[in-house]
Amino acid sequence: MSPHVAVVGGGLAGLTAACDLADAGLRVTLLESRARLGGATFSFRRDGIAVDNGQHVVLRCCTEYQALLRRLGTADGIAMQDRFRMPILTPDGAAAELARSAAPAPLHLATGIARYGALSVADRLRVLRAAVALRGLDPTDPALDEQTFGDWLARHGQNDATLGALWNLIAVAALNCDAAEASLALAAMVFRTALLDRADAADIGVPRLPLEDLHVRPAEKYLLDRDAQVRTRSAVRSVERDHDRFRLLLDSEELTADAVVVAVPPDTAAKVCPSQAGFSTRQAGGLGAAPIVNVHVIYERPVTDLPFAAAVSSPVQWIFDRTDVAGVASGQYLAISLSAAHSWLDTPMPKLREVFLAELARLLPAAATTPHSRFFVTRERRATFRQGPGSGRLRPPAATGIRGLTLAGSWTATGWPDTMEGAVRSGHRAADLVTAQLAGGARS
Structure with missing residues (x-):
């Protein structure tokens, strides 16, 4: 009989x-604590429309996620630009x-950049000089x-503009954080990988x-079709080493497995894994969390022809037209995505309505004269870990101190x-390690 692997967590990783x-x-x-799969990337129904818990985009450099969609047969579910173009309001x-x-x-x-009208000519030159330095x-x-x-x-001549x-x-x-709070390593990775190294x-x-x-x-269907x-x-409340196998303790039962992939948020992973795994609650706590807030407005008539x-x-920050994807039959559904949203996280709904309806009216003139039929807000308090200085040394590898136990997750x-x-890359890495370890290859 083939070895049995338990995967703890039904998010993307x-x-x-x-x-x-x-x-x-x-x-x-696959063991998921909630009633649904998807982890931090899920959808729900509200008043007959499909709502994503957060607006996600996929860049062409996100090759592993796109490969996963091809594998699942949904690659045509992404509308990819022929050439990078970002409209600016x-x-x-x-x-x-x-x-x-x-x-x-x-x-x-x-x-x-030379033609970018949101900056003065002098500031465009500043950006070009910094981009050259960033590429190095x-x-x-x-x-x-x-x-x-x-x-x-700041050391490379950039200003508020x-x-x-x-x-x-x-x-x-x-990065879900302001440049002033972001790790330079992660920022360099983003700008080099997405903007500077490949056209x-x-x-x-x-x-x-x-x-x-x-x-x-x-x-889920892919897994069920393969008898998972x-x-x-x-x-899963804890994972324990039991001789050459693992014992997983759930609320009312125990399971055994030959190997385990723990693919849950960092604080949960630290609680579930045995101390010998080498990932502590202190390390998990150091990663912190950063929120994302999304403001959803459905207008009675279209107010913009921009997809985003x-x-x-x-x-x-960003506006997305979600009319078709959500199944809205008439009017236009716009979603405002607010990253690093600490200042908006606990703002009451009436205040958010006041601020963002006025801003949409200012940015999109047609919105000023078009009634809206629905307004609601979704809030993700722990949308990502805090991607600031020092976060790199806190992020654990897939391999733990226990052979057969691996970690997965975008953190x-x-x-x-x-x-x-x-998240997808982490899932591949964890699975590769488990497969190799069960075959007698890679060691922790």
Whole structure:
């Protein structure tokens, strides 16, 4: 009989690991504490429409996530740009955009920055000089993880204008923190990988389907088709080493497995794993958490023809048209995505309504004269870990101090920020280790 592997956690990392392990011919049991799968990337129904818990995009450089969708048969659920173009909404209503040319990297962005109307000519030159210097950084250098991106930008001539209209526009969305608080190592990774090293890497893909239909249910079906067990409402309280096997303690039963992948948030992982694994509650606590808030508005008529846009000098960060993906039959459904949303996390609904309806009316003139039928807010208090200086040394590898026990999650040491791509990469790594260890190969 094939070895039995338990995967603890049904988020994107756990689903990826489970799919890999099932394909390797192993017996897989996926255990999720909640009533649903999806972890930090899930959908729900509200008044007849499909709502994602957060707005996600996929860049062309997110190769492993796209490969997963191809495997699940849902790759056409991403609408990918032919060429990077980011519409920018400015306070004075002037049209602006960041876009790439057909030139090879790094020249592909030079023309776009030179024409970027949200910055003065002098500030565009500042950005170009800093981009050249940024391309020379090595994101794997541990010394970079001890510095903030904001300090590095200040040393390289950046000012409030370039921070607001460019660097934070991308850093806040990608790292869920302001440049002043972001790890320089992670920021260098984001800007080099997405914008500077390959011409097409930053082309933006937006889901055409709710996350539930894009990867959650398809992954569940993929597992069931391969005779894996998928169990929700099955919280694992601890994992213990039992001679050459593992014993998993649930609320009302015990399970045994030959290997375990723990793919849950860091604080839960530290509680579940035995101390010999080498990942402590103190280490998990050091990673911290950062919130994301999403403001949802459904207008009675369309107010913009943009599929998405970023905003500068506004409390609005990003706006996405979710009308079709949500199944809204008439009018237009816009979602405002607010990363690093500490200041909005506990703001009462009436205040959010007051601020963001007024901002949408200012940024999108048609919104000022169009009634809205629905307004609601979703809040993710622990959307990502806190991706600041020192976070790199706190992120554990997939391998633990116990052979056969591995960690997965976008918070582990993937080299990527806390994203769907990072989650998928972590799942692959954990599954590869388990497969090799069960075959007598890699050791912790």
